[in-house]
Amino acid sequence: MGLYDLGGPVQDLQVNGSTAYVLVGTGELRLLDVRDPANVQLLGTHRTWGTQSLAVTGTYAYLARGSRGLEVVDVSDPAKPVWVMGLSAAGPAQDVAVVGQNVLVAGGDKGLLVYRLEQQIYPPLAPPVIAEGLLTLSWPAMEGVRLQRTSELLPAAWEDVAESEGTNLVRLAMTGSTGFFRLAMGQALPRPTNLVWIEPGTFVMGSPDDELGRWPWEGPQVTVTISRGFWIGRFEVTQEEYLALMGKNPSRFVGDPRLPVESVTWFEASDYCAALTAREAAAGRLPAHYVYRLPTEAEWEYACRAGTTTRRSYGDDLADVELVDYAWYEGNGGGTTHPVGLKRPNPWGLYDMYGNVYEWVQDWWDFSLPGGTAVDPQGPAWHTHKVLKGGNAIMDGPARNHRSATRAGGEPEAASSNVGFRVVLAPRLSD
Numbered sequence: 274m275g276l277y278d279l280g281g282p283v284q285d286l287q288v289n290g291s292t293a294y295v296l297v298g299t300g301e302l303r304l305l306d307v308r309d310p311a312n313v314q315l316l317g318t319h320r321t322w323g324t325q326s327l328a329v330t331g332t333y334a335y336l337a338r339g340s341r342g343l344e345v346v347d348v349s350d351p352a353k354p355v356w357v358m359g360l361s362a363a364g365p366a367q368d369v370a371v372v373g374q375n376v377l378v379a380g381g382d383k384g385l386l387v388y389r390l391e392q393q394i395y396p397p398l399a400p401p402v403i404a405e406g407l408l409t410l411s412w413p414a415m416e417g418v419r420l421q422r423t424s425e426l427l428p429a430a431w432e433d434v435a436e437s438e439g440t441n442l443v444r445l446a447m448t449g450s451t452g453f454f455r456l457a458m459g460q461a462l463p464r465p466t467n468l469v470w471i472e473p474g475t476f477v478m479g480s481p482d483d484e485l486g487r488w489p490w491e492g493p494q495v496t497v498t499i500s501r502g503f504w505i506g507r508f509e510v511t512q513e514e515y516l517a518l519m520g521k522n523p524s525r526f527v528g529d530p531r532l533p534v535e536s537v538t539w540f541e542a543s544d545y546c547a548a549l550t551a552r553e554a555a556a557g558r559l560p561a562h563y564v565y566r567l568p569t570e571a572e573w574e575y576a577c578r579a580g581t582t583t584r585r586s587y588g589d590d591l592a593d594v595e596l597v598d599y600a601w602y603e604g605n606g607g608g609t610t611h612p613v614g615l616k617r618p619n620p621w622g623l624y625d626m627y628g629n630v631y632e633w634v635q636d637w638w639d640f641s642l643p644g645g646t647a648v649d650p651q652g653p654a655w656h657t658h659k660v661l662k663g664g665n666a667i668m669d670g671p672a673r674n675h676r677s678a679t680r681a682g683g684e685p686e687a688a689s690s691n692v693g694f695r696v697v698l699a700p701r702l703s704d
C-alpha cells in the first residue's frame with residue numbers, strides 16, 4: 274500500500290496507462306506515475322480553476338470547468354502539460370467523458386455536447402469541413418440518457434432524418450460543416466427485450482448459381498444496402514406472446530407457451546405487428562419513426578446471413594451434418610414445432626432462422642430476384658403470394674430448404690401449421 278499526500282481534497286481521478294491524473298481541489302491537475310504504489314512520483318502539474326471533473330485520452334486531458342466550459346490540455350508529455358484551448362463559447366461543462374471517437378460533455382441547460390475526437394478539436398477550432406452526406410454517431414449505451422433533437426441549437430446546416438434512441442445512435446443528414454453539435458439529455462427509453470439490434474450495411478441477397486441445393490428463384494443475386502439499422506426478434510413470435518396480445522392462439526401444435534405461433538395468415542401476422550406497435554407506442558416505448566412490422570425479405574436475409582456468404586451462417590455444411598445443431602427441420606423435427614431458442618443461434622444471436630416454422634416477411638413473392646443493386650428493397654409491387662423464409666420442421670422441410678437464401682411463396686390468406694413469423698422494430702416503410 275502506498276500513501277501519497279496530495280495536500281488537498283481530490284475532486285476527480287483518471288488513470289491512463291501508468292499515469293494518474295488527479296484533480297486536487299478545483300485548481301490543480303497533477304500527473305502522477307503510479308507504476309509503483311509504494312513510490313508514487315509526481316510527473317507534472319497543470320494549474321486550472323473551477324474544474325469539476327476530467328477525462329483523459331493518451332494525448333489530451335479534457336477538463337470540465339463548469340460555467341467556464343471545457344478546457345483541453347495536451348498531456349502527451351506528462352512532465353509538461355500544455356494548455357491547448359478553452360471552449361467556453363460552446364457552453365458550460367459539468368462533466369466530461371470520452372467514449373470511442375466522441376468527447377461527451379454534460380452542458381447543463383445546453384444539453385449534451387458531443388465532440389468528435391477524430392477531428393482532433395485542436396487544431397483547428399474552426400469547424401472542419403465535412404462532405405455532404407450522412408453522418409452516423411453511435412456509442413455504447415449510457416443509462417438514463419436519451420438523445421433528442423434540439424433543432425433550435427443545431428446549426429441551420431443540419432437536418433435530421435432519423436434518430437434511434439435506446440441504442441445511443443443518431444443519424445444526421447449534413448449539408449454543411451460544423452465542429453460540434455448538440456443533443457439534449459432526456460429520459461431513457463427501456464431497451465427492447467428479446468430484440469437484437471442490426472447495424473446498417475450491404476450484403477448479397479440470394480444464392481449463386483452453383484450453390485448446392487438452391488432453387489432457381491433464389492437469383493439472380495442482388496447487392497442490397499440496408500441503409501438504416503433495425504431491431505429484429507431474437508426468436509420467432511411465441512404462442513405466449515401472441516395469446517397475450519391478440520387474445521387467441523390459432524396454433525395447431527400446442528402444449529408449451531414458448532412454441533412458435535403458427536397457423537397465422539400473413540394478414541394476422543401483420544395485425545399482430547400493428548397491435549404491438551399500438552401497445553408499445555401507448556407505453557412510450559417506441560423510438561421515433563419506428564414501428565413493429567414484418568421484416569422485408571432483404572432485412573430478414575441480411576439478419577440471417579449475419580455477414581456471411583456461405584450457404585448457412587455457420588458455414589457451407591455441404592453434407593448437411595451440422596444442421597441438426599442449428600435447426601429443427603424434416604430430419605430431426607419429428608413433424609412438430611419446438612419451443613423457440615433451443616438450437617444454436619446465428620452469429621448475430623438470432624435463433625431458429627433455419628427451420629421450426631417458416632416466417633412471413635413483408636414482400637410479395639416472385640419467381641426470381643431482380644439482380645443488380647438495391648437500397649432497402651421491398652420486393653415486387655404485387656403478386657398472389659407472399660415470401661416465406663428459412664424452412665420449417667413440419668412439411669416441405671428437407672435440409673436443402675434450410676439455407677440463408679431459401680425462399681418460398683405462400684398465399685397471404687392461408688394459415689398453415691408450418692408458418693409463423695418474427696417481428697422487426699424498424700423504420701416505418703413508406704407507403
Ligand SMILES: [Ca+2]
Pocket residue numbers: 509625626627628629630631632663664
Ligand atoms: Ca424459423
